[in-house]
Amino acid sequence: METPKIPAPRDEGEKRILAELMSIRDQLQLRKLDRTTYVRTQDVMVLYEKTIEQVRQLNVLRTGKKSEENQVDRVVDSCFQLLSLFFMTIGRNNEAPAAYSLTSTIKRLLDHLDEANLFSAKDLASIEHTLERLDTIVNNTKTKEPAPFLEAHLASRIDRCRETLCALKQRLKEYDEAIIPSHEKLVSILRQMAAINTKPKFKPEDINKLRAQLKDIQSQTVDGQFVNAEGKPLAGNDPVVALLERCQKYSDVILDMGGRFPEQWKVIYDTLTGIRNELDKLSLTQAWSLRETDLYDYQRQLDKIDENRVDGNWVDAKGRPADLYVQRTLLYLIRRSYGYIYHLMISSEPVSEALLPIYNQLQTLKRCLIEVQNNGGVSTVRELYPYSMKLNSIDNLRVDGKFLVSGDIPEGQGSVSELLSQCYDLNYELRVAAEEQAENEKSETKDDNE
Template sequence: METPAIPMPKDEGERAILDQLVSIRDHLLLLKRDRTKYIRSQDVMLVYDQVIEQVRQLNEIRKGAESKSENRLDKVLESCFQLLSLFFMTIGRTTEAPAAYALTSTIKRLLDHLTESGLFSAKDLDSMSHTLSTLESVLRNADSQHSPYLVELLAKRENLCKESLEELRKKLDRLAKPLREVHEKLISILRSMSLANTKAKFSVSEVQKLQAQLKDIDASRADGNFVDVEGNVLGGSDEVADLLKRCLLWSEIVLERKGTIPENFKPIYDKLVSIRNDLEKLSITQAWSLRETDLYDYQRELDKFDESRVDGNFQDEDGKLAELYVQRTLLYLIRRSYGYVYYLMISSEPVSEALLPYYNQLQTLKRCLVEVKNSGGVSSVRDLYPYSMKLNSIDNLRVDGKFVVGGDLPEGQGAVNELLAECFDLAYELRIAAEENVAQSD
């Protein structure tokens, strides 16, 4: 599964930089794996400055030189930026330029897969379009502490993503408005069938129900076309009809194979299912269990599988190419996993992991207090004691209005303090309402 060998740099200066970057990358990997203490902003910024210095030296060496193909130095530098980007998310600096690097990598992967398969919905594009607009604002406001080289690199990556996004959107724009809902439905059914196909226990009835929905859509056509109320063929009818045909064919194949993967592709399948399942669990519990730097290992594994394909197809250890069923199943797992990585990145809170326990507790408290308020409040002030005690215990952790962890002031002070204030305000409103109710009853 290793990617093809990347040549070493020929220039002596580049080799020296490569040695430095390999050392920096290894240090970042060790820092990532250390769960005995929180990752500190000053440690990350120190390494970031070291990488930027190596980039400055590299630019000096390559200045005026003819464009060269990538060598091992470029790959290691990419790994350093990818790791640093995830570290910036982990320490809560999610709105700074370096944090955008890993996100643009994942968006580019997703867009490449959507372009390759031609199977995507407006919802897919809307989410990535919104994220890219946010990144554009971040890059536009990138301050002087970040390398112009990095900002320029990110701007190019963002533009590439926007161009891909625009090409995909043009394909959807060809569909008449009434057909877009049908198209969205077909994509949803197709993905649901692929999900059912990769579950530990295959359910025939589940796929048959999805197949029945496809047949209902098929029956709604007139002479094989999608038409409006007046009988006119809708724009994009042929494209949606082709998608429907692909969905029906896939439903037949899935029902025939019942999730059974040939032995020669079982190792790849099992590994991809494991990655998908791990990421799915993280997407449910991410507020409490995710350290964003953990995503690096998942991304690296996914990238290796993705880049090992030959002309878009998978092959086993003997070089035998995968048949259609296996090919589509493995691609679904890769794409689904990249989707989870993307979701986990955009869900990253602007709070350091050192403050996340307080932040998450306050978010839970806020939800509870809002629920109590919406359901009519409390009957007495005593009912608020558990909430007040928890709020005060968190408030008492502050020193001069700030949360100090291990002598440090972690990122995200403003976000946690704002949430704490909101919770106190809600508790106060509920207390006043309870006191008024008691006074009126007296």
Template sequence: METPAIPLPKDEGEREILDNLVAIRDHLLLLKRDRTKYIRTQDVMLLYEQVIDQVKKLNEIRKGAVTKAENRLDKVLESCFQLLSLFFMTIGRTTEAPAAYALTSTIKRLLDHLTESGLFSAKDLDSMWHTLSTLDDVLRNTDAKHSPYLVELLANRENLCKETLTELRTKLDRLAKPLRDVHEKLISILRSMSLANTKAKFSTTEVQKLQNQLKDIDASRVNGNFVSVEGNVLEGSEEVADLVRRCLLWSDTVLERKGAIPDSFKSQYDKLVGIRNDLEKLSITQAWSLRETDLYDYQRELDKIDESRVDGNFLDDEGKPAELYVQRTLLYLIRRSYGYIYYLMISSEPVSEALLPYYNQLQTLKRCLVEVKNSGGVSSARDLYPYSMKLNSIDNLRVDGKFVVGGDLPEGQGAVNELLAECFDLAYELRVAAEDNVAQSD
């Protein structure tokens, strides 16, 4: 990747490993870009094993050595693990250790931003805590075939994320229970204003409505404090009052600027809006259009922009820092984009992309059948013909009970077969109920 500022390794052995990893990374990038065929498990596993072999050699070279600053080898190795992690998701191995690498990277980024801004909700933290708890199980039950180096690396990253989460949770726990809902509402309003501020067409009315909600919350204070029903000042009142003040100031700024970004930061802004919009579309259509490896390019671009900040500030071409309005707007877009990447990763199904078309069709069929059942069923078995025909067409694709694609047996056979069986069961229940109704009417 673009790492000219990162020094080359001095050790000859490390240089050789670097060359090997660059070749593997390039192979992974070519495989990622090839849309003419599905990604096969055996291709991914071959490249994974090659990376692990290089890691073993690296550990031998660095054994007992004093920890040094990162060199280009570390960066390329990180790129390899990041790509492999997304490949594991793409082939449906979402519950194996390598798949967790990209997810922990994204969670770490999100937590760093939440810590920096101090603006987060309980929902943000609960979701990430749940995800990390799931990764706990993955690492505990990891197969011996996975590198101990990778497992240890993931465990350390997970613990680091949990420590940060605990610190952030402690800050929210200081708020009295009645104020937690107010705090949650304020964070939601703040994000809605930032969204309105970055839309292609700025809506003054939309922001004014949000500002009015803020004013209502502000007006609920008594002598400047948030109080209980008994009239006692609630714990955390000062902190939430300060958040109200910050939100009101932001609403004034947004209404004044109306989404106008100075030319010196327009290219960065346009690039971030483009990334955010692409990821937003993927979050809506991900079941049908997402190949998890596509997230690599977005993540790298975001990392590059995020890491270009100096002392937390964005700089223009002349090295001048962005004003507060521009700073907050750009940071919002970065955080929102990382949020979409996180959502897309945790939504990844344990099914290879080769089987996803069948899996997605069956999920749609299941939703339709459940809806039919909940709305009272069908009047006759004939009404189920379209569903039965589709189910049978998918069932007929199996060979000895398995879905074969291009001579391969893609990952996720169990998940697709289980879903197929559920759909057949639902269709059978509906047919029996319809036949019983006809018999009773006769």
């Protein structure tokens, strides 16, 4: 984190602040590693307020002075990255500090989309929605947050993200609607090929299937051009044709490499595939196994590898740049990993990890009840007993309407109570439907007897 590129502070006041911030960061790191107890809101808030105070002092110290980025700025960033993930862990997702880490990831994603020139409207729509939500959170926090500089900093980060997003959206606006399906298909194919290329076992037949799809798209062109009814090239023809050629050439290279990877780049490749695979597993088991602070280490590893590039590429021990195949493969792995981190962050529930076991049980119970309802309900009320018993057992955990954990009242009480209420409503609807069905059957039987 404190590389030679980032100088140490010269000012004595900044040196003192650096020492305090490093102590706070160490405490956050230790708390992150402790899995024996749940993260408590009060523990996080104490460290958050200490960080805010040090940043306030730093701003006062730098007022009217010209300052360059030094180690203090890097440690401030580390503290806020960790605190942001801790806010998610304790369920305070809808407060400004929680937005800090997410804006960092969004900026990385947007920069990579810009650099690769490989994106679709669907990619941008999700990010735009998230930025709007973060903007609302930051604006709503202004009346409560005692750290105006953090609000201003977050607002600035969101604005920078939005500028890049608008530039990317503008590129897509230049495409004719008729060519967009082909463009989106090519983006998907290129990403699928990159994924196949980085699997543990390489299967040429998977690439050949995608090459067949490329031929189908190629067949839609006239003399290599995407044209309209009058035979004139559609708006966006040139970049889409270039993307088609890029896909074709990439498939040739992948088949030629046959799953092999140059030895001098194997260490970084193995590191990135390891990160990608771990994040993939987390995305499948997120509700039960993810503590948001776990994402910090993945972020830092990816940031370090990404920032080691020279003019957009990596160089080996002898100063030789990676060839295009290596560069694109490594960049795909980095982008995919940032994508997983983004997905895990936006999927984080506004519920403290202390309440997550109860929340997850209710989520599962709700899905089961909806499934029963969608498949015709139950034939007798007796079939609902297991669901009713589970609901009552969870409801009985409340003390004065609150779910307590080790004497604390964790964040997310409203979300858990609302979910419990939804389960009760579904259970009640199924019971009423079963009773009505039983009454109807009873009446029909009575009529038949008469």
